[in-house]
Amino acid sequence: MAQTRNEYWSEIRSVYKDPKDYVLAGRGNAYVRIDAEAKVTGTAVYTDDVYLPETWYCKLVHSPYAHALIKSIDFTEAEKVPGVKGFLTGADFPEGHNLGNPEAFKELADKEPLCRRKVRMVGDEVAAVCATTEEAAEEAARLVKVEYEPLPVLLDPFDAMALDAEPIHYPADQPGTANNLSIFTVMKAGDPDKAFEEAYYTDKSYYKTQEMVHAAIEPHGAIAKYENGEYTIWSTTQGAYVSRYWVAWGLGVPESQVRLIKPMVGGGFGGKLDVFAHELCPCKFAERTGHPVKCILKRDEVFKCTRTRHPISFQIESAFSKDGKLLAKRCRHILDGGAYGGSGIAANTLSLICATFPYKVENIDMIARRPYTNHPASGAMRGYSACQVHFAHEIHMDEVANHLGIDPLELRHKNEITPYYTGPTGLEFTSCRFKECMDACAEAIDWKNRWRYPKGSGQAIGMSGSGFMSGTGFPVLVTPHYCSSTTIVRLNREGYAVVYTGANDIGQGCDTVMAMIVAEELGLNMDEVKVVQSDTTTTPWDAGSFGSRVTFLGGNACHHAVGDAKLKLLKHWAEEWGCKPTDIKMADHRVFLPGDAEKNISYNEACYGYEEKNFGRCVAGVGAYNHEGDKDVYVKNVGNYATAYSFSASAAKVTVDMETGAVTLDDFIFGHDCGRPLNIRAVEGQIEGSVLLGFGFTCYEECVYDKDGRHLNPSFRDYRFPTALDMPNITTKVCSEYDEEGPLGAKEAGEGSTAPVGSAIGNAINYATGLVIKELPITPERLWKALREHERTGKTEFGGEDLPEKFANMPPLPKRYNV
Amino acid sequence: MAKRVISFKLNGVDRDELVLDNMTMVDFLRKQMHLTGTKRGCEEGECGACTILLDGKAVTSCTMLAVEADGHEIVTIEGVRKDGVLHPIQKEFIDKWALQCGFCTPGMIMSAISLLNENPNPTEHEIRDGIAGNLCRCTGYVKIVEAIASAAKIMAKEVAK
Ligand code: FES
Ligand code: FES
Numbered sequence: 001m002a003q004t005r006n007e008y009w010s011e012i013r014s015v016y017k018d019p020k021d022y023v024l025a026g027r028g029n030a031y032v033r034i035d036a037e038a039k040v041t042g043t044a045v046y047t048d049d050v051y052l053p054e055t056w057y058c059k060l061v062h063s064p065y066a067h068a069l070i071k072s073i074d075f076t077e078a079e080k081v082p083g084v085k086g087f088l089t090g091a092d093f094p095e096g097h098n099l100g101n102p103e104a105f106k107e108l109a110d111k112e113p114l115c116r117r118k119v120r121m122v123g124d125e126v127a128a129v130c131a132t133t134e135e136a137a138e139e140a141a142r143l144v145k146v147e148y149e150p151l152p153v154l155l156d157p158f159d160a161m162a163l164d165a166e167p168i169h170y171p172a173d174q175p176g177t178a179n180n181l182s183i184f185t186v187m188k189a190g191d192p193d194k195a196f197e198e199a200y201y202t203d204k205s206y207y208k209t210q211e212m213v214h215a216a217i218e219p220h221g222a223i224a225k226y227e228n229g230e231y232t233i234w235s236t237t238q239g240a241y242v243s244r245y246w247v248a249w250g251l252g253v254p255e256s257q258v259r260l261i262k263p264m265v266g267g268g269f270g271g272k273l274d275v276f277a278h279e280l281c282p283c284k285f286a287e288r289t290g291h292p293v294k295c296i297l298k299r300d301e302v303f304k305c306t307r308t309r310h311p312i313s314f315q316i317e318s319a320f321s322k323d324g325k326l327l328a329k330r331c332r333h334i335l336d337g338g339a340y341g342g343s344g345i346a347a348n349t350l351s352l353i354c355a356t357f358p359y360k361v362e363n364i365d366m367i368a369r370r371p372y373t374n375h376p377a378s379g380a381m382r383g384y385s386a387c388q389v390h391f392a393h394e395i396h397m398d399e400v401a402n403h404l405g406i407d408p409l410e411l412r413h414k415n416e417i418t419p420y421y422t423g424p425t426g427l428e429f430t431s432c433r434f435k436e437c438m439d440a441c442a443e444a445i446d447w448k449n450r451w452r453y454p455k456g457s458g459q460a461i462g463m464s465g466s467g468f469m470s471g472t473g474f475p476v477l478v479t480p481h482y483c484s485s486t487t488i489v490r491l492n493r494e495g496y497a498v499v500y501t502g503a504n505d506i507g508q509g510c511d512t513v514m515a516m517i518v519a520e521e522l523g524l525n526m527d528e529v530k531v532v533q534s535d536t537t538t539t540p541w542d543a544g545s546f547g548s549r550v551t552f553l554g555g556n557a558c559h560h561a562v563g564d565a566k567l568k569l570l571k572h573w574a575e576e577w578g579c580k581p582t583d584i585k586m587a588d589h590r591v592f593l594p595g596d597a598e599k600n601i602s603y604n605e606a607c608y609g610y611e612e613k614n615f616g617r618c619v620a621g622v623g624a625y626n627h628e629g630d631k632d633v634y635v636k637n638v639g640n641y642a643t644a645y646s647f648s649a650s651a652a653k654v655t656v657d658m659e660t661g662a663v664t665l666d667d668f669i670f671g672h673d674c675g676r677p678l679n680i681r682a683v684e685g686q687i688e689g690s691v692l693l694g695f696g697f698t699c700y701e702e703c704v705y706d707k708d709g710r711h712l713n714p715s716f717r718d719y720r721f722p723t724a725l726d727m728p729n730i731t732t733k734v735c736s737e738y739d740e741e742g743p744l745g746a747k748e749a750g751e752g753s754t755a756p757v758g759s760a761i762g763n764a765i766n767y768a769t770g771l772v773i774k775e776l777p778i779t780p781e782r783l784w785k786a787l788r789e790h791e792r793t794g795k796t797e798f799g800g801e802d803l804p805e806k807f808a809n810m811p812p813l814p815k816r817y818n819v
Numbered sequence: 820m821a822k823r824v825i826s827f828k829l830n831g832v833d834r835d836e837l838v839l840d841n842m843t844m845v846d847f848l849r850k851q852m853h854l855t856g857t858k859r860g861c862e863e864g865e866c867g868a869c870t871i872l873l874d875g876k877a878v879t880s881c882t883m884l885a886v887e888a889d890g891h892e893i894v895t896i897e898g899v900r901k902d903g904v905l906h907p908i909q910k911e912f913i914d915k916w917a918l919q920c921g922f923c924t925p926g927m928i929m930s931a932i933s934l935l936n937e938n939p940n941p942t943e944h945e946i947r948d949g950i951a952g953n954l955c956r957c958t959g960y961v962k963i964v965e966a967i968a969s970a971a972k973i974m975a976k977e978v979a980k
Contacts, residue, residue: 032913039921040909040928042856042896049855217860217868217956218922266858266922267956299861507920507957681916681962688959689919716865716954724947724960 012563014582015570024520025744029679031526033512046264047221048296050234058282058295059137061127061144063119066374066709068148078143083136088128088281090116094252099275101345108341113250113280120339121376122709123304128281153374153709157336158806160371168372179814180372182337183345187352187637189424190363195328199319206803207314207392208775212701218266221296224282231283232259238268238506239544240534246275261535265506270380271307274342303714307379310335310347314392315807324406326415328363337370340377351385358434358467359415362424374709383754394464394759409442412465428640434647436735437671438465444669445651456770458658462763465649468752469642472547484626485557486540489565491619493607496528502542503554504534509682510550514558521562523587553625555743560623569619572610643741646752647673650760656768661784663699671733676745683749684732691730694757696721702777775799825889830898838885845869847885856896856925867953870926871895877933896925908970917966919957927953931967
């Protein structure tokens, strides 16, 4: 396949614009978002804004128990509410059509559209109500009586792994053989045991991260209608095609009868990748009632019933030479998977992949386990596993540096990944400016004078580094379709072009990037490129917005599509003009042979001429892009994961109030290697947003549960994340080179940028306080307690105190991946 | 549930509307008036996505009943562009890329208008304070603060003219 791809591409590439002629992607990027005006005037249409006459409303009935059997469901009282039109239970959906992610094993599709016999988390959906108004639906949902038989609740992932634990999904074959693992991953390379034996320095440390949520300001929701035997759904999704697959499967109908439209989406961050009951139930009700039916979640439902970021417990052992060369790493990651698999499955393998870079390490012995618990299901979240992993591993890096007496920046430089390095498990790095990212941050924060803030003085700077895949080649939610992106571009003789892209803009601005790529290649203005947004009927296949794949895969697909169209057009004119297609240029709305005033026509004339010659056929191009990886990566755990990798570094300056434990983030520098930035303000925007997420992760956010698994802070009042007053100034340093494989030379700037934030802040807090905090979040209360305890007892390390014993007493890995 | 007629000004137009006594302002605007620019992010007064102007001051419309508008003036995001011309704050939000998903944007702009109504020349801290009740999960606020500061300057120049 590579061969055909290369031949086809090299012909297309021959008519691409020379990067030095870029107008939009070069010279200051003076173009604006194509959706900006709609968004500042309130006319942008999000799911809840889709208005269809005679719409009825759906509300879901949630379990108050974290683990229980459903004994009975009684609608008698609910039925009496005026305006109620119908009810659904699990029995209304075909049995066995579970939702999830059977990437490696079919059992991983583990979520029923509505629970039939058992609930596994507080908030699990057991029934749905339809009524003429939202208020009536809410009232009726409250009146549905469900009788439960409670089961033992498992909230600690280590308890859940015990062989005599209550099974959450799979009944044990025999007593004492329970297996609550949803997946486990083993990754080995080199000879780690030997390396550990021979090393000058070895250690073993423990770290722990918490459960947080995506908290997109737009709540999840959907509106569905049923006409001519077809379901049409507008949904807050990050991947229209993948959602469509699961909706059709859950309903038990062919994909051809489901149309999924992604309108504007108010942020996703990974939380809108999975498919949910609030998408399936309106479809069913629409079919039964003939009315459009809408279901928008309330904020507390978003907190309790959608997805979270995996809390991870880490045991990290490292081996270094005397002069600071990283020789080997042994690590054990325990990911609290919560009640279901879904988009959370890939987090397990990813947590190990992330631990193998951005530093060279040849000898590794890594195992990650993802047990089910009765917490809400953990899923994908921006910086997918990388945030947690780079928090633990980068705090660890500074600890090692301090033990070895080597400057932490120096230690990182000694081990940094360099261009075209191949990792021990087969990651093939290409362009890499990791060193430059670190140096830019160090210079901007004045690292070399860092001891102007003495240790324990309440002020300090901290640094960290990370890497991320630029465009994952692997699906997060597997469907029979592969993880590619496809785009169609049509050139119109009336002076514009239309791009039909499946790429899912959820706020990051990819629709604008697609328009820009097309405008750039065709020499059109931005407003002469019309974008048709992801809609399974009108736009071609795309696997979704995740794994930092949109710009890279979608952008490349779009570049190839416009290249394909351009090649056809230029071939035609080359024949007319007796020259080569590569001699012809397109710029400023004209198609011309440079230096020949006769051969200079408008874009409109060029398209018209082509059509005239081709019996009215319009100029159209199709482009696709995928990463030629191995689909079995989740089973084999070796191989290359992406076509390119981004790198980043962070530097944070903090002030800690040593009396109260309050942390102020004074300054933040972010160095990012994102290839050629396609729009500098878009890149900065992604980075600034990443710093907010990273600061929230480090110092603010945590979902808190009682012993029965009830979420105690499901509101923005009690689950705080940084406001405008809490955020510092942020300086972005783009340290990039053109990436050979990227669209117009770009790599990713969406997820990798979240990865080093937490550890830079964490390292700074550690220097400021003279302590080592190993558990997140570092709230004022926790820090205050640690500071006081340090005064009393001299203890310096805090967090994860329960982990050594828990890791030591883990049961052996099961023989097979799943029961 | 009882209904009554309220008289108020909405985006510059005098209106009499029959409303349910217990309907929140945000639901009234969205469901009855089909003005969907005002967003529902939390419906408990915490995120600011539903911010509107009540007599020129920013309020969260999810914590207000529609009947409370009786005798008052309401402006929503749909009423900010005048005669087809964007407000300087809207223009600066576009030019500075002060939005991503845009879901917080209408509320953010209403808070910014209210802030600049009261304090035409705010410091950076005052801007941050003015939008502290508007949560944004995408932008880190950097470009929003920049856009409001720049709009304030432009508006001051316009007034000077
Ligand atoms: S919706 Fe009103 S403050 Fe959140
Ligand atoms: S732009 Fe998405 S919440 Fe502010």
